[in-house]
Amino acid sequence: MSQLPRFCLSTPRLHLRSFAETDLEALVAYRSDPEVARYQGWPRPYTAEMGQALIDEMMNKPLDVQGAWLQIAIEQQESGVLMGDCAFAVRDSRGQQAEIGYTLARPFHGQGYATEAITRLLQYLFDERGLHRVHASCDTQNAASIRLLERLGMRREAHFVENYWDDGQWTSEYLYAMLAREWKAKAA
Numbered sequence: 001m002s003q004l005p006r007f008c009l010s011t012p013r014l015h016l017r018s019f020a021e022t023d024l025e026a027l028v029a030y031r032s033d034p035e036v037a038r039y040q041g042w043p044r045p046y047t048a049e050m051g052q053a054l055i056d057e058m059m060n061k062p063l064d065v066q067g068a069w070l071q072i073a074i075e076q077q078e079s080g081v082l083m084g085d086c087a088f089a090v091r092d093s094r095g096q097q098a099e100i101g102y103t104l105a106r107p108f109h110g111q112g113y114a115t116e117a118i119t120r121l122l123q124y125l126f127d128e129r130g131l132h133r134v135h136a137s138c139d140t141q142n143a144a145s146i147r148l149l150e151r152l153g154m155r156r157e158a159h160f161v162e163n164y165w166d167d168g169q170w171t172s173e174y175l176y177a178m179l180a181r182e183w184k185a186k187a188a
């Protein structure tokens, strides 16, 4: 008997679900795409062994490990194809704040899929998990990610100037956040 996925949220076009063995090829393909990887912290080149290790870790990870990222597969309902992933990590000691992240393979950009996926993730974190605050960091050059965060209604809270070393240079980041009351006001 097959096991039910441990994590599964749905939207009109997507399933946000636990990673599965069958995701390896698509995961490695989009993580190896230089344009997709440009602002992400994973090692390059991104090998099949790294992809397999991530899938093994995520398939066996409990939902509530404090401080640890839970990577969630984003699947197109219509085709069953793995389009990308999103993630959250509950960061504070009260378990009331989370950081989120997201990636889509290039063929799925520009169609509102990330907005749809992350809106559902925020709904899960605020309405189902009762979190107080969700935040995300993004490279100040990552225009698509900035547009996504602002479309979601997140506020730019901080601009860290040359705060991390990436690809041989000092790099700057924005920090975006949303409070539960802001989420509720937006939903209303």
Ligand SMILES: CC(C)(COP(=O)(O)OP(=O)(O)OC[C@H]1O[C@@H](n2cnc3c(N)ncnc32)[C@H](O)[C@@H]1OP(=O)(O)O)[C@@H](O)C(=O)NCCC(=O)NCCS
Pocket (backbone or CB within 6 Å): 035, 036, 037, 039, 040, 102, 103, 104, 105, 108, 109, 110, 111, 112, 113, 114, 115, 116, 137, 138, 139, 142, 144, 145, 147, 148
């Ligand atoms: C960040 C990322 C997920 C954003 O993807 P995206 O395709 O721009 O975002 P969405 O899927 O929500 O699509 C929104 C775009 O589709 C358009 N769109 C088309 N149909 C749409 C629909 N039905 N609903 C909403 N938007 C739609 C919007 O107008 C918007 O275009 P714009 O950004 O030019 O204004 C993507 O660029 C990515 O994976 N980048 C690589 C990984 C990365 O950098 N991650 C972030 C690290 S901080």
